[in-house]
Amino acid sequence: MCAQLLSTQPYKGTRDFYPDDMRLRNWFFGKIRNSLELAAFEEYNGPMLESLEMYIAKSGEEIANEQTYNFTDRGGRRLAVRPEMTPTVARLVAGKIGELNFPLKWFSIPNLYRYERPQRGRLREHWQVNVDIFGCDGFEADLEVISTAVMLLKGFDADESMFKVHINNRRFFNDVIAAIAGTDAEGSRKVSKVVDRKNKVTREAYEKDMAELGIDGDKIAKIDALYTMSVQEAAALCPESRGACELLELFSALKNAGLDKYCVFDFGIIRGLDYYTGTVFEVFDEAPENNRAMFGGGRYDNLVGLFVKNTNITGVGFGFGDVTLENFLVTHKLIPDIYNQGTKVLVTRFEDVPYEKYIALTDKLRSLGVVSSMYIGVKKFGKQIDYAVKGHYSHVAIMGASELEANTVKLKNLSTREEVTVSLDELDGYFAN
Amino acid sequence: MCAQLLSTQPYKGTRDFYPDDMRLRNWFFGKIRNSLELAAFEEYNGPMLESLEMYIAKSGEEIANEQTYNFTDRGGRRLAVRPEMTPTVARLVAGKIGELNFPLKWFSIPNLYRYERPQRGRLREHWQVNVDIFGCDGFEADLEVISTAVMLLKGFDADESMFKVHINNRRFFNDVIAAIAGTDAEGSRKVSKVVDRKNKVTREAYEKDMAELGIDGDKIAKIDALYTMSVQEAAALCPESRGACELLELFSALKNAGLDKYCVFDFGIIRGLDYYTGTVFEVFDEAPENNRAMFGGGRYDNLVGLFVKNTNITGVGFGFGDVTLENFLVTHKLIPDIYNQGTKVLVTRFEDVPYEKYIALTDKLRSLGVVSSMYIGVKKFGKQIDYAVKGHYSHVAIMGASELEANTVKLKNLSTREEVTVSLDELDGYFAN
Numbered sequence: 001m002c003a004q005l006l007s008t009q010p011y012k013g014t015r016d017f018y019p020d021d022m023r024l025r026n027w028f029f030g031k032i033r034n035s036l037e038l039a040a041f042e043e044y045n046g047p048m049l050e051s052l053e054m055y056i057a058k059s060g061e062e063i064a065n066e067q068t069y070n071f072t073d074r075g076g077r078r079l080a081v082r083p084e085m086t087p088t089v090a091r092l093v094a095g096k097i098g099e100l101n102f103p104l105k106w107f108s109i110p111n112l113y114r115y116e117r118p119q120r121g122r123l124r125e126h127w128q129v130n131v132d133i134f135g136c137d138g139f140e141a142d143l144e145v146i147s148t149a150v151m152l153l154k155g156f157d158a159d160e161s162m163f164k165v166h167i168n169n170r171r172f173f174n175d176v177i178a179a180i181a182g183t184d185a186e187g188s189r190k191v192s193k194v195v196d197r198k199n200k201v202t203r204e205a206y207e208k209d210m211a212e213l214g215i216d217g218d219k220i221a222k223i224d225a226l227y228t229m230s231v232q233e234a235a236a237l238c239p240e241s242r243g244a245c246e247l248l249e250l251f252s253a254l255k256n257a258g259l260d261k262y263c264v265f266d267f268g269i270i271r272g273l274d275y276y277t278g279t280v281f282e283v284f285d286e287a288p289e290n291n292r293a294m295f296g297g298g299r300y301d302n303l304v305g306l307f308v309k310n311t312n313i314t315g316v317g318f319g320f321g322d323v324t325l326e327n328f329l330v331t332h333k334l335i336p337d338i339y340n341q342g343t344k345v346l347v348t349r350f351e352d353v354p355y356e357k358y359i360a361l362t363d364k365l366r367s368l369g370v371v372s373s374m375y376i377g378v379k380k381f382g383k384q385i386d387y388a389v390k391g392h393y394s395h396v397a398i399m400g401a402s403e404l405e406a407n408t409v410k411l412k413n414l415s416t417r418e419e420v421t422v423s424l425d426e427l428d429g430y431f432a433n
Numbered sequence: 434m435c436a437q438l439l440s441t442q443p444y445k446g447t448r449d450f451y452p453d454d455m456r457l458r459n460w461f462f463g464k465i466r467n468s469l470e471l472a473a474f475e476e477y478n479g480p481m482l483e484s485l486e487m488y489i490a491k492s493g494e495e496i497a498n499e500q501t502y503n504f505t506d507r508g509g510r511r512l513a514v515r516p517e518m519t520p521t522v523a524r525l526v527a528g529k530i531g532e533l534n535f536p537l538k539w540f541s542i543p544n545l546y547r548y549e550r551p552q553r554g555r556l557r558e559h560w561q562v563n564v565d566i567f568g569c570d571g572f573e574a575d576l577e578v579i580s581t582a583v584m585l586l587k588g589f590d591a592d593e594s595m596f597k598v599h600i601n602n603r604r605f606f607n608d609v610i611a612a613i614a615g616t617d618a619e620g621s622r623k624v625s626k627v628v629d630r631k632n633k634v635t636r637e638a639y640e641k642d643m644a645e646l647g648i649d650g651d652k653i654a655k656i657d658a659l660y661t662m663s664v665q666e667a668a669a670l671c672p673e674s675r676g677a678c679e680l681l682e683l684f685s686a687l688k689n690a691g692l693d694k695y696c697v698f699d700f701g702i703i704r705g706l707d708y709y710t711g712t713v714f715e716v717f718d719e720a721p722e723n724n725r726a727m728f729g730g731g732r733y734d735n736l737v738g739l740f741v742k743n744t745n746i747t748g749v750g751f752g753f754g755d756v757t758l759e760n761f762l763v764t765h766k767l768i769p770d771i772y773n774q775g776t777k778v779l780v781t782r783f784e785d786v787p788y789e790k791y792i793a794l795t796d797k798l799r800s801l802g803v804v805s806s807m808y809i810g811v812k813k814f815g816k817q818i819d820y821a822v823k824g825h826y827s828h829v830a831i832m833g834a835s836e837l838e839a840n841t842v843k844l845k846n847l848s849t850r851e852e853v854t855v856s857l858d859e860l861d862g863y864f865a866n
Binding site: 005006007008009010011012014015016017018019022023025026037038039040042043044045046047048049050051053054057069071073074075077079081091092094095096101103105106111113115125133135136137138140141144147253256257306307308309344346354355356359366369370371372373374376377378387390391393 | 438439440441442443444445447448449450451452455456458459470471472473475476477478479480481482483484486487490502504506507508510512514524525527528529534536538539544546548558566568569570571573574577580686689690739740741742777779787788789792799802803804805806807809810811820823824826
């Protein structure tokens with residue numbers, strides 16, 4: 001034992017989940033898991049430690065080194081604590097590419113680590129729902145992924161006044177920039193970086209960055225105009241573009257599926273990562289005090305190709321973090337009272353009754369499906385009641401010598417204060433109500 | 434993109450969980466979670482990365498350094514990927530010691546990393562159910578923890594022919610060794626290390642190690658005799674020992690609770706870790722081909738004291754790994770067919786029917802609580818059926834132009850091959866059966 005006391009704080013940027021916190025997380029992830037399983041998504045998982053090479057291949061040495069927790073094991077392997085799930089899922093798909101049943105509808109709820117300064121809504125450890133469809137090139141997969149995002153939020157009784165899905169297309173972006181500014185693919189890519197930063201810099205800085213790429217004056221004005229166009233107006237600017245066709249097809253399908261009220265075309269959605277190739281989207285919180293992108297995703301065509309040669313398995317998906325979800329649910333008051341959700345019985349104890357009688361009663365309650373525990377230990381009756389109240393028990397079961405003799409138990413409802421004496425043989429009837 | 438393809442293998446000693454694997458893990462951990470919640474245990478969790486100091490304080494610098502994945506962050510903090518949950522839970526208890534509702538009944542199902550050579554049943558990453566009770570010094574907590582271990586296994590329909598709980602007490606061990614060999618506390622501790630290794634070395638080496646501690650000849654014979662004694666006979670060797678009283682009290686309570694058929698006194702159970710102070714136990718697989726300790730636990734009195742001064746919060750608990758549990762379930766054939774557990778409908782697609790008709794049908798199925806998906810993409814009908822079979826779908830829903838016109842759908846049961854045409858308005862009736 002060391003003389004110095006250890007800190008009770010968790011590591012910077014990480015959280016402890018005491019039972020009250022865990023109950024909330026289990027509640028919302030439980031709802032999400034149920035919704036996804038109902039829609040025939042299947043859950044997978046992978047290890048916390050992965051080869052650092054994967055993140056370098058995807059994002060470059062500098063980003064991978066700086067933004068992950070990484071180290072070298074005794075065998076000289078460079079490892080990272082996983083910062084995101086997409087490389088892992090691409091690795092899994094590549095690993096069994098010949099056996100898997102495409103299109104895959106997969107999800108996972110991993111914890112992830114990123115090495116950055118903790119700030120509101122951005123911690124070093126968080127949990128993230130990852131939803132992906134692999135092996136379908138058509139609009140159907142994009143539609144299913146977006147409708148799944150909507151379904152998850154609707155599952156919490158959120159409606160279209162609370163969130164909106166902002167949708168764009170990376171191919172369309174490149175083509176319309178080319179049509180307006182005459183850029184080549186690399187030029188459009190550079191413009192996308194500037195547009196992606198637009199809301200984070202002054203108008204002056206934005207125009208300066210654009211000018212450096214040869215875009216000024218009325219070209220900037222034409223790009224500005226895209227932000228207020230309907231998807232049809234925007235697509236008309238480059239009608240031959242595959243991206244424009246994809247956008248029109250997706251929006252038409254969203255309308256036919258009755259999802260248009262949740263969705264809006266937004267030319268400002270870029271998603272910084274270079275690996276997106278088609279549809280990109282972000283889900284915004286519509287609350288004025290919390291208005292911001294909550295999560296997003298899109299289509300990426302080449303990730304499985306990092307692992308297998310000559311493959312063409314496309315993916316489309318999104319990732320949704322627990323901190324953001326909890327903020328959204330709190331803002332819109334969508335969290336019910338998660339304590340008072342059912343019966344939970346504390347079997348109190350008197351010392352003049354053999355302990356095994358309480359064990360038998362508790363076993364009986366559990367066999368009826370009633371959450372229950374005997375009071376563990378020896379304390380005065382009042383202390384046991386305090387324990388039940390503080391522990392969110394709904395009832396206490398009281399069995400003294402006289403009840404025992406009469407083969408009964410007194411059940412006290414802790415919220416109504418009602419007390420009922422019930423025969424031990426009729427317990428099921430009491431709890432069936 | 435790098436020219437070299439990346440490996441699809443997970444890091445050495447870790448596993449990928451494809452949906453088939455995940456389904457199994459979710460099934461058995463789901464059962465365990467339900468059993469624990471029924472018994473009013475509450476779930477908690479903590480971060481994957483913890484201060485290395487915690488493990489050094491508990492197990493010493495050498496073990497902590499060698500057996501954990503550890504590294505230093507940019508702020509100079511020494512971190513470990515958690516190798517076990519006990520220090521984390523002690524930290525959580527210490528952190529809210531004034532607010533928590535003792536006795537606590539807590540559990541967690543974390544993934545853990547230990548840095549050691551992978552071997553059968555011992556991987557570098559595994560998941561472990563951790564069950565603990567804090568704040569009760571009496572036999573009631575030991576009884577509840579052991580009965581919980583039994584309950585979890587019974588929850589899988591395991592019976593007393595398949596497993597046994599082997600129980601000892603560290604205080605009793607020290608006292609009876611002192612009574613036989615005249616050792617002091619430190620001497621008894623040294624003997625415990627030799628006894629703990631007994632089954633791993635030759636008889637000759639065992640006797641030599643004992644002789645070095647001053648124990649030879651008839652003292653060794655007296656210790657040998659303890660292995661075949663009943664708990665009453667053993668306790669009679671040092672009737673004044675608190676440990677002997679605790680053992681007798683616990684075995685009496687186990688008998689009164691009807692758990693004696695699952696339990697046996699075993700003087701050979703030491704549990705190597707120095708922090709155990711009272712009851713210690715290990716659960717053995719009774720299958721001849723798999724006969725070995727599956728998991729264990731016991732009472733530890735001082736861990737919270739690493740974090741808070743002058744505290745006396747005792748704990749008793751156990752940890753049970755997923756690899757061991759799966760081996761046990763496989764050996765005893767306790768895993769049901771986890772695929773064919775319910776209805777799962779694939780809505781197949783013809784190109785001459787508008788896609789949104791299939792979306793509406795799928796939405797309707799989901800609203801009835803039926804797990805379902807439309808086929809995502811455009812493939813021939815036969816390929817869609819193949820997809821349904823390979824994907825463990827129980828039914829396909831077939832809606833061509835004629836069914837659409839008649840407001841019906843054809844439902845085909847993929848195992849019985851039965852086909853029924855059902856009105857869209859009567860779908861609920863079909864699936865209610």
